[in-house]
Amino acid sequence: MVQSPHESCPIQLTAPWPVAVSDRDRAGRRGGSGTLSAPGALSSDDEAVTAAPAQQGLLPDGSLPELAARHGLTPSAARPSPLAYLKQLWQRRHFVVAFATARNMAMYSEARLGQVWQILTPLLNAAVYFLIFGVILDTKRGVPNFIAFLVTGVFIFNFTQRSFLIASRVINDSLPLIRALHFPRACLPLGYVLIELQQMAISVVVLVVIVLVTGEPLTWYWLLVLPAIALQTFFNVGTALVLARIGAGVEDVSQLIPFIVRTWLYASGVMFFIPALSTLYLHEKISYLLQINPAAVYIELVRNSLLTSLRHTVSTYKPYNHALCAAQKAANQVHPSANPAALDHCHLVVANSSLWVYGVGWAAVALVIGYFVFWRAEVTYGRG
Amino acid sequence: MAEPMVVVDDLHVVYRVFGSKSDKGTAATALLRMLRRQHRPSVREVHAIRGVSFVANRGDAVGVIGRNGSGKSTLLRAIAGLLPPEQGAVYTTGHASLLGVNAALLDDLTGERNVVVCGLAMGMSPREVKDKYQGIVDFSGVGDFINLPMRAYSTGMGSRLRFAIASARQHEVLLIDEALVTGDAEFRVRSRERIEALRAQAGTVFVVAHSMAQIEETCNRVIWLEKGKIVRAGDDVPAIIDAYLAATGGEPLVRDGKGGRDGYLPAT
Numbered sequence: 319m320v321q322s323p324h325e326s327c328p329i330q331l332t333a334p335w336p337v338a339v340s341d342r343d344r345a346g347r348r349g350g351s352g353t354l355s356a357p358g359a360l361s362s363d364d365e366a367v368t369a370a371p372a373q374q375g376l377l378p379d380g381s382l383p384e385l386a387a388r389h390g391l392t393p394s395a396a397r398p399s400p401l402a403y404l405k406q407l408w409q410r411r412h413f414v415v416a417f418a419t420a421r422n423m424a425m426y427s428e429a430r431l432g433q434v435w436q437i438l439t440p441l442l443n444a445a446v447y448f449l450i451f452g453v454i455l456d457t458k459r460g461v462p463n464f465i466a467f468l469v470t471g472v473f474i475f476n477f478t479q480r481s482f483l484i485a486s487r488v489i490n491d492s493l494p495l496i497r498a499l500h501f502p503r504a505c506l507p508l509g510y511v512l513i514e515l516q517q518m519a520i521s522v523v524v525l526v527v528i529v530l531v532t533g534e535p536l537t538w539y540w541l542l543v544l545p546a547i548a549l550q551t552f553f554n555v556g557t558a559l560v561l562a563r564i565g566a567g568v569e570d571v572s573q574l575i576p577f578i579v580r581t582w583l584y585a586s587g588v589m590f591f592i593p594a595l596s597t598l599y600l601h602e603k604i605s606y607l608l609q610i611n612p613a614a615v616y617i618e619l620v621r622n623s624l625l626t627s628l629r630h631t632v633s634t635y636k637p638y639n640h641a642l643c644a645a646q647k648a649a650n651q652v653h654p655s656a657n658p659a660a661l662d663h664c665h666l667v668v669a670n671s672s673l674w675v676y677g678v679g680w681a682a683v684a685l686v687i688g689y690f691v692f693w694r695a696e697v698t699y700g701r702g
Numbered sequence: 703m704a705e706p707m708v709v710v711d712d713l714h715v716v717y718r719v720f721g722s723k724s725d726k727g728t729a730a731t732a733l734l735r736m737l738r739r740q741h742r743p744s745v746r747e748v749h750a751i752r753g754v755s756f757v758a759n760r761g762d763a764v765g766v767i768g769r770n771g772s773g774k775s776t777l778l779r780a781i782a783g784l785l786p787p788e789q790g791a792v793y794t795t796g797h798a799s800l801l802g803v804n805a806a807l808l809d810d811l812t813g814e815r816n817v818v819v820c821g822l823a824m825g826m827s828p829r830e831v832k833d834k835y836q837g838i839v840d841f842s843g844v845g846d847f848i849n850l851p852m853r854a855y856s857t858g859m860g861s862r863l864r865f866a867i868a869s870a871r872q873h874e875v876l877l878i879d880e881a882l883v884t885g886d887a888e889f890r891v892r893s894r895e896r897i898e899a900l901r902a903q904a905g906t907v908f909v910v911a912h913s914m915a916q917i918e919e920t921c922n923r924v925i926w927l928e929k930g931k932i933v934r935a936g937d938d939v940p941a942i943i944d945a946y947l948a949a950t951g952g953e954p955l956v957r958d959g960k961g962g963r964d965g966y967l968p969a970t
Contacts, residue, residue, distance in 0.1 A: 382711035382755065386793030389706050394783035394792040413822035420808070420815040427810065427851070495807060497784060498864070500797040501823045700784055 395697045403693050406502040414505050418512035425513075440521040443476065444469045444528060451589060461591045462627040466532040470624060471588035473525050474617045477518045477547075478554055479579050484510045485558035486565035486572040489699050496700035503699045504692050507562040511555050518547065529624050542623035549681040550616040556684025559692035566699055586613035591628075593635070593665040600647070602638060602666045609668040612680040619677055622670050638666040704759040707875055707906040708781060708798070712790035715751035715773075715780050715930075750776040752930040753790070758923070763897060763907040765921030765939070767914070767946055773930040774910045778877040781908065798875035799824070801868040813839075813848040813855070813863055820867045834870050841896070842866035843889065862889055869896050876900055877908045894920055914943045914955055 386392075398406060426435045452465050461467045488506050489496065496503065522543070530536065565571045585608055592598065592614065598605040608614060622629055642663035650661060668676075750773045758764050766774045779785045781792050782800035807816045817838050821831040839848050842863040844855070852860060869876065878897075897907050897920055909920055917924060917939070924942050926933040933949075934942050940955075947954050 382709050382757070383791065383793070385706060385757070386709040386711070386791075389709075389795075391706065391709055391793035391795055394781060394794045394798060395786050396783075409825065410822065412828050413819065416815075416819050416822050420811050420819050424808075424810045424815075424851070494809075495820075495823070497779075498800065498807060498868075499820060499823045500782075500799060501825070505823070697783065697786065 397693070397696050400690065400693055403502060403504070403696065404689075407504055407508070410501055410505050413501060414509045414512060417505070417509040418516065421509070422513045422516050436517065436520050437524060439517075440473060440476075440524045443472060444524065447472055447589075461594065462631055463532050463534065463625060466529045466534060466625055467591070467621060467628060468589060469525060469528050470621050471586075471617045473518075473521045474547075474550065474620050475583055475586060475588045475613055476521070477514055477550060478557075478613055478616070479583070480514045480517075481511050481554040481558050482561060482575055482579055483572075484514070485561040486575050488558070488562045489566035490569065490572075493700055503696055504559060504689075507558040507692070508555060511551065511558050514554070515551055522547070525624075534624065535626055537626060539623045539626070539629070543620055546616060546619035546623060546677065549619075549677045552681035553612055553616070553684045556681070556686070556688030559688030560684075563692050563695050566695070582611075582613055586611060586617060588613075588617065593632075593667045596661070596664075598666075600640075600644065600664075602640065605666045606668065609666075610672075610676045612676075612684075615673050615676045615680060618668075619670075619673050622673070632667050635665040635667055636662045639663045706757045707760050707762070707795055708758040708908075709793040710754055710756050710777075710781065710790075711793070713751050713754045713777075713780060713787050713792060714749070714789040715776050715785050716788040717748040717750055717776075750930050751780060754927075754930070754932055755790075756925065756932070756935060758906050758908070760906060761901050762923055763901050763909065763921045765917035765924040766908060766910045766927060767912075767917060767924060767943070768927035768933075769950060772927040774927055775879055776930075777925075777927065778879055778908055778910055781875070782877055794875050796874045798877055799868055799871075799873045800877040801865060801879065807852065807864060807867075809853045810851055812851055813842075813844055816852055816863065817848075817867055821870065824868075824871050826871060838863075838866045838870045841870075841892065843892075858886065858889075865893055865896075869893075869900060872903055873900065873905055875906045875908070877910075879910045890916070890919075914947060914952070918943055918955065 397403075423433075426432050429435055431438065447468050448465055451468055485507050488510050489503070492506050496506075526540075561571070561575070587595075587608065592605060592608050595605070598608070609618070622632075643661070646661050646663055754773075754777065766777060768774050776785065778800055780787060781794065782798045783792070783794075784800065807820055811819065817835055818831055821834065821838075822828065826834070842848075842859075842865070844859045844863055847855060847859060852863070855863070865878070876897075897909070900907055907920075909917060911917055921939060923935070923937045924939045925935040926942055926946050934945060936942060944954060946952075
């Protein structure tokens with residue numbers, strides 16, 4: 319089917335290229351709309367800017383935006399409303415789950431031991447910390463059952479840490495997928511946090527075994543682990559959304575995050591019990607702030623659920639009292655004592671009920687901020 | 703009456719490239735830049751699309767031709783909404799899906815997983831994916847390789863599977879970037895049929911390719927881009943292709959006398 323060059327053609331030409339333009343009589347049809355026919359407005363090196371744009375073929379009457387609007391066409395790079403975006407996300411929930419599961423399965427496909435690593439990794443993690451802190455340093459720092467205490471901290475912190483690290487790279491790592499397919503981009507950070515959650519679930523099984531082996535009783539309190547980790551997951555999703563947006567624009571962030579996370583690790587009481595840290599005895603504000611930081615909150619919530627020994631220890635601490643603590647410290651300097659009771663007014667312990675409030679608060683704040691921060695840049699991901 | 707599916711209105715696309723000749727990208731120059739309080743390495747702008755306007759209607763298969771760097775792929779990415787217009791706008795119905803030959807999907811996953819995950823990503827329901835799975839695999843013709851990670855695929859197999867996945871769903875607008883180049887003769891026939899079917903099901907298809915024979919086989923309209931501007935556009939496909947080949951010094955196409963696009967169909 320050879321068509322004559324002058325047959326009606328729905329593809330128009332506005333470029334000022336005087337090639338084979340036979341029907342110039344159509345030119346100037348869009349007269350008056352200066353921006354449409356001004357290729358020189360943006361580029362100074364247009365060599366052939368003519369007075370009227372050359373039109374080839376048929377152009378529908380009226381301006382192109384009006385034509386588009388009449389046929390219900392929308393700008394291709396438009397951002398959906400926050401609510402519509404949420405609906406799109408919900409519609410792709412199966413994708414998020416399938417993506418996370420497939421990625422998780424593929425993670426160890428190169429390794430000889432394969433999926434065994436899913437269990438080996440947390441076990442080895444725990445073993446390293448046990449070797450260093452339990453055997454070599456023999457740290458207790460006023461904590462009963464230090465090993466279970468430590469392993470809980472390491473596993474819970476690891477979940478947030480890994481979410482942070484991966485979130486800052488998520489957009490750049492998935493560029494091929496982003497450039498090939500249309501889907502709400504928030505699926506990707508969500509999927510990656512879900513991968514970490516799946517690994518966390520395996521870690522929790524390992525954790526439960528370790529806690530039982532170290533002599534903690536099984537109680538109803540253990541059920542509180544589930545809401546605690548759920549809240550932590552929401553918090554991780556929120557922060558992952560923020561980090562994904564930042565990481566998409568500034569590659570440097572993914573280089574910086576390991577240092578930030580490591581500092582955070584030491585500030586969150588993973589390896590020590592913040593209220594028992596003697597350097598904080600006279601700095602109750604710092605102690606309080608450290609205890610309500612999100613990582614410390616979620617670690618402490620899980621510890622209080624799993625470790626009966628810790629729960630009992632904390633309840634024997636007397637309420638924090640600045641004056642009494644100062645007096646006890648002065649007395650302790652005169653007559654040094656190894657008895658923890660000598661300083662029992664110095665432990666500023668944030669109550670478990672407050673921790674739950676903070677846990678919910680951090681999760682809600684992170685989720686809302688993360689959602690809007692990520693959504694605002696939705697159409698920019700994968701460009702460049 | 704022709705129903706517009708894609709309206710491109712005086713589109714300008716500008717890439718910003720960081721780094722320039724004067725900046726060697728070493729630590730010393732980066733430090734110097736910080737001391738001088740320059741925010742970024744000097745930004746160079748590449749004006750890739752310079753005022754392109756056209757309307758594509760329901761049922762069109764539009765070929766985009768031009769030399770390397772003429773802005774063909776940029777145009778497709780702008781239509782797909784992956785690049786922001788500097789000026790002007792692109793209007794489409796729903797989302798335009800871009801299918802690029804270089805766009806690897808999830809390389810470390812098996813072909814099977816890719817079909818499922820990408821199908822879901824495109825918005826299919828799990829049931830829809832299940833129903834269409836066998837059809838996608840058969841169409842792609844990768845056979846037993848479907849159970850191997852995609853990194854084990856040859857370039858041709860990979861792009862066939864990608865095309866099979868992307869074309870499994872009814873797209874309002876499908877953008878194909880060199881996707882069929884690597885396919886063998888048999889696959890080209892099949893993909894041509896698939897593109898025809900997509901057009902018949904009232905979609906619009908854009909094809910970017912350097913193979914003029916392929917454009918002439920598949921497309922009923924063609925846009926010739928040069929330095930980000932339209933040189934010629936229209937539905938007299940053979941005439942424009944001949945002019946393009948003459949302008950670029952390419953071998954003229956040898957048609958078999960019937961003169962039509964069907965002249966290129968291998969005997970089936």
